Amino acid sequence: MVQTIRFLLIIFCSVLMKGQSGPDFSILADKAFQKLYQNPDDCISYSQSLLISDQNPEHRVVLQNIISQAYAMKGDYVQSVNIYSQKDDTKEKENQSFFIQAAGDYNLADQYQNLDLYSQSQRIITGILADNKLLKGDNPRMNAITAKLYQLQAINFGINRNLNEALESLGKSDRYLGPHNQENQILEIENRIFKASYLLRQNKQEEAKHLLESTLLLAEKNTDYYFLQALVYENLSRYYFLKEDYDKASEILEKGLSRIESLPYNQLKARIYESLSRNFFALHHDEKYHQYNKLYTELRTQLDSNTKEGIRYIVKLVETNQINNLEFQKQKQTKKVLLISAGIITIILSLLIYFLMLRSSHKDLKKQSEFFQKQKEQELKTGPKPSEEINSGNKTSEKDPNKISKEKEDEILQKLEEWEKQQRYLDKSMSLSVLSSQMGVNTKYLSEVINSSKGKNFNSYINELRINHIARLLRTDPVYLNYKVSYLAEYSGFSSHSAFTTVFKSVTGMSPNIYIREISKNSAS
Incomplete structure (x- = not known):
């Protein structure tokens, strides 16, 4: 009927x-x-x-x-x-x-x-x-x-x-x-x-x-x-x-959510869920924080998956229409996703093995000292963002002129600097291929510039940006000292508590808990 x-x-x-x-x-x-x-x-x-x-x-x-x-x-x-x-493609465009x-x-x-x-x-x-x-x-x-x-x-x-x-x-x-x-x-x-x-x-x-x-x-x-x-x-x-009127902010957000809760405006819903979880986190309302954070995480995962599928689809569409878009053509093979995933897993496993070997050594003490010294130097220089520290670290590295022109490298470095200022490295779904698409840069060129100019591969580069960002927040904003490590891991874009802890120790020479304890001790004194 x-x-x-x-x-x-x-x-x-x-x-x-x-x-x-x-x-x-x-x-x-x-x-x-x-x-x-x-x-x-x-x-x-x-x-x-x-x-x-x-x-x-x-x-x-x-x-x-x-x-x-x-x-x-x-x-x-x-x-x-x-x-x-x-x-309608039955007529020529002209x-x-x-x-x-x-x-x-x-x-x-x-x-x-x-x-x-x-x-x-x-x-x-x-x-x-x-x-x-x-x-x-x-x-x-x-x-x-x-x-x-x-x-x-x-x-x-x-x-x-x-x-x-x-x-x-x-x-x-x-x-x-x-x-x-x-x-x-x-x-x-x-x-x-x-x-x-x-x-x-x-x-x-x-x-x-x-x-x-x-x-x-x-x-x-x-x-x-x-x-x-x-x-x-x-x-x-x-x-x-x-x-900082979190009660009023939450009340307004729930009014907004009531308008579309039964409607499929999923992008806007995800933003409201995320904002509600942040407000209730600030209010220490654990039940509602977990409720909305769960809704946000589930919907964000679905939307990120849809975005990746949409990118793959539009890449195929652009190729079919013979549009010269190198950054899209490089993404057409699905096996690249598998290779990137395998590379990430290999790097994570290598890091875990490396840190286990260093556990009994005394190198952590030296690393701790160097890290705190860096942070003090940053504060003396009016507190540049962690992204600036990473960006200025290895600009004198040697580059093979046969791989990429100086002009193209400078263009990519400028785009990386803008990307760091926007702090988009905190996005959990960020990967080399996604960044390449967003910047309109060939994946191979982007990887080459990061390796030569930053002195590290993409995963080490983005992880160090994240750790420096969260470490500086812990040092400059006492509110963050009260947060759980699991929240700090999620906030800074890591997929798990353990991955965050491992990388944090590799960068700072100490675990997040010890770092927080040291910062709290210095603040109290």
Whole structure:
């Protein structure tokens, strides 16, 4: 019976679409876009029913973009990329309308951004925005694409901590929004939320709070825009977290979660779960901390797996279309994942054996002394981040000029420095292949530069960054001295308590517990 009703609905939409003119399609597409923020599953069903009957290429690319975004909101990146790949390729690209080309390129940039491949996304965005056809502002449909592109650009700038540029791009996005439909109003609300998040990061906390509270009123005028409401609450909670009002922050987060708890907005849910676990950890509410941390860990694991599958899929798609993207082509063979896994296991086993052999020696004492001396030197130099210590360690290492040009090496080193400043080495899922994709750098080149410039392989490099980061926090922020070692291990990106302890001792010459004891003793005296 349900299937029959659904079939009749599709037939009805088909008949309706055949009699629709352009403006009528705009109304239907606007409704589909609204559903994106109400329930992604309803959005997919509704948009696909329109897509079945509409053969207009421009209409189809609009609907495909909406469906693709709905799958991305669910965290189903393979289906999101799959919908993008179903675009009409029966005509050569040069014979397609400019709108179809721009909409398709926007969707691809959005796919890259969903998969954390920000440099690839920014490259596409920059290319499209350089075309004056897009910026004329005389076509409402093109204006929506332009506004979305500037919004994507702002998010990219925000990821790279270029906050002034991010705010400037949001302003440009707003200029292409008109009062024509609900899509423009939704994009305006999103821009206000992003602006507030960047103001928070610029320590303009009261301005951000005022903007978020007024935005919440706009989002709640449409009572079924559940995603936008939850997104505002999630950002507003950060204000109270920064004020150390963890009770208020938790209350706001739970309000946001209540808006989407029964809906498949998995990316946003994961962020809310993570924020709730941090707040309840700060409140020493162990039961709720473990509850939300478990939910976050399970959902984050699922999303990370989906991201990896999405990257593999988009790599194959790019190769099929013969796009010269070396960093993607290097990932096409599944056996590389097995080789990397085997290499990591081998390194971990080697480290364990090495540390067991050193256990009875006196080298730990020397290492402890050297480590504390380094930390004191860092404090005298106004406390640079651990990433700076690693980055400056071995720049004089010899390099084989036949392997990589000096210019390419300097470019990779600059990207590594920016990556360290963002502290993305704390991401538990970070690997050489993932970093290579995010930076837009050949995996072989990246590995070669790390070995020659840092004097160590990738795993030793990232582990040392993590240990220096957590060791400095323990030394400079007394709050961390009260945390369990298992939490410190998870916070700094290690897969287990034992791995963290082993690497910590290799870097500092002592176990985490002994290090904490020494720091506490010095603080007390």
